[in-house]
Amino acid sequence: MKRSGQDWWGIALAVLSGAAIVIALTMVFVYAPREATMGDVQRIFYFHVSSAWVGFLAFFVTFLAGIGYLARRERRWDIVAVSSVEIGVTFITMAIITGSLWARPAWGTYWTWEPRLTISAVQLLIYVSYVMLRAAIEGPERRARFAAVYGIVAFVTVPLSWFAIRWWRTIHPDVLTSGEGMALTSRMVQTLLFSVGAFTLLYVTLLRQRIRLEQATDVLLYLRARIRDL
Amino acid sequence: MENLSYLVAAYIVFWALTFVLVFSIWARQRRLEQEIAALAAQLKENEE
Numbered sequence: 001m002k003r004s005g006q007d008w009w010g011i012a013l014a015v016l017s018g019a020a021i022v023i024a025l026t027m028v029f030v031y032a033p034r035e036a037t038m039g040d041v042q043r044i045f046y047f048h049v050s051s052a053w054v055g056f057l058a059f060f061v062t063f064l065a066g067i068g069y070l071a072r073r074e075r076r077w078d079i080v081a082v083s084s085v086e087i088g089v090t091f092i093t094m095a096i097i098t099g100s101l102w103a104r105p106a107w108g109t110y111w112t113w114e115p116r117l118t119i120s121a122v123q124l125l126i127y128v129s130y131v132m133l134r135a136a137i138e139g140p141e142r143r144a145r146f147a148a149v150y151g152i153v154a155f156v157t158v159p160l161s162w163f164a165i166r167w168w169r170t171i172h173p174d175v176l177t178s179g180e181g182m183a184l185t186s187r188m189v190q191t192l193l194f195s196v197g198a199f200t201l202l203y204v205t206l207l208r209q210r211i212r213l214e215q216a217t218d219v220l221l222y223l224r225a226r227i228r229d230l
Numbered sequence: 231m232e233n234l235s236y237l238v239a240a241y242i243v244f245w246a247l248t249f250v251l252v253f254s255i256w257a258r259q260r261r262l263e264q265e266i267a268a269l270a271a272q273l274k275e276n277e278e
Contacts, residue, residue, distance in 0.1 A: 223269040
């Protein structure tokens with residue numbers, strides 16, 4: 001088992017995603033115009049939507065990696081799945097908190113049990129449970145098999161969350177498909193798209209580093225086993 | 231800028247959570263690399 005030394009691709013990705021986030025922030029505060037109804041607090045929207053997007057993307061990658069593991073029974077799929085879940089949980093937490101901070105001035109409350117918010121909270125709990133239950137299972141193959149099935153089943157919360165604001169009566173704005181609740185100008189759309197791109201790059205960077213961390217754990221376990229066998 | 235505190239808080243949350251995730255990955259990577267180096271040295275010593 002060999003690990004490469006300096007991760008130049010990782011460093012390049014980190015610099016690129018850092019620069020993209022700084023540009024996105026500049027666009028949010030300088031380039032994007034002030035929203036007519038909500039005022040400056042609407043600027044939360046760009047990073048809120050981008051965080052939710054990364055959360056969904058991360059859980060989708062876990063879903064695909066789960067299928068990959070069940071089909072091939074290769075450890076690399078399990079590594080991708082667990083790495084992606086950790087990032088997804090962080091970004092969904094970010095989306096929920098930033099959403100609450102936007103909701104306070106917009107709705108007059110930090111939280112209300114309407115469909116989208118309720119599903120998001122349940123989704124977060126389901127994926128936090130994934131991490132906790134996974135850690136409690138003995139045996140790498142059993143753990144990976146359980147995690148793969150759990151990751152596939154848990155993914156149902158993503159389309160459910162996406163369609164919640166279309167299927168049920170909700171106060172959450174549906175800006176992306178119907179434009180309800182917020183009037184977006186072309187500059188706003190450009191800022192949103194750039195933010196989503198910057199966050200996606202950040203996700204790729206974090207996923208790469210998190211995968212390397214899991215690979216290092218495998219190397220450590222391998223070395224421990226070799227020393228024990230001597 | 232009205233409701234500035236909510237806007238500032240939201241972006242602080244973004245930076246704080248990103249920092250926690252990046253730091254957590256970096257710290258665990260560093261600890262593992264130190265352990266791997268120590269074990270590799272021990273293994274080499276035992277094999278000689």
